[in-house]
Amino acid sequence: MSLRLSTVILPYVRWHEGGRAAWQRAEQLGFHAAYTYDHLSWRSFRDGPWFGAIPTLTAAAAATDHLRLGTLVTSPNFRHPVTLAKELISLDDVSGGRVTLGVGAGGTGFDATALGQEPWSPRERADRFAEFVRLLDRLLSEDSVSYEGDFYSAHEARNIPGCVQRPRLPFAVAATGPRGLKLAARYGQAWVTTGDPRLYETGTPEQSVQALRGQAEKLADECAAIGRDIAGVDKILLTGFTPDRGRPLDSLDAFVDFAGRHAELGFTEIVIHWPIPDSDFAADEKVFERIAMEAAAQLG
16 A cells, blocks of 8 residues: 555634635645644644634635545543534535544543543543543444443434445544553554654654554554454554654655655654644645655555
């Protein structure tokens, strides 16, 4: 399988002041998919404009024709599976079946306590994530669901006509630890990682590659344990959080070298951030567009 190149467009620009143009340009540049973060706010953008993921993706679906769309990632922090499923089915319908749900356990900061809840322990976060994914899988696959769990409930939740994509839209499960990788193996059409966060500040690119190799091997083990072929799971690397940081976007050659090393690990999709001036995602727009248009051909 050839390596696919995708982008993530943060929802900080008003739709009529450049938001629409970015998603349309992503399609013109030939990206496989364009994703957005599903947060209420995020890090250095917290005191500025920030728009909702699902409305943004719905507008992007209407403004594009064939670009895949999705979240990287949605989490239980402020979402409930019943209402989220209805929104996703609607989005999948508007887009004509072009939606991928990136889903993860969520972080501890930013919007994790925006609804007034106390911070969750790592164990509770993992427990909630497992139940969240299991229930969402049912809600997107079945016409009517009743469920009573430890954290979520559904009473005759109707989701007719269901997703355009059958049996449901694909999940890209973000995971690095054992419990998350088990979920990715069982429920994910794709697996997402940003690398090993422990290496971000002081690690080396070589250590990062080794850590990613270890994650991929553990995912393969989890797939084997349930009789699933790891080759059927797409492997997505969201860049910008490894020790390389933004250096792969310094030039076309730098990116091809970076992407090639990760393709050798079995990654099938590399996601790069749309350039944002004066931020962690600052990059030369001309270099970014050249990567989008030329890198895939060099990677084969």
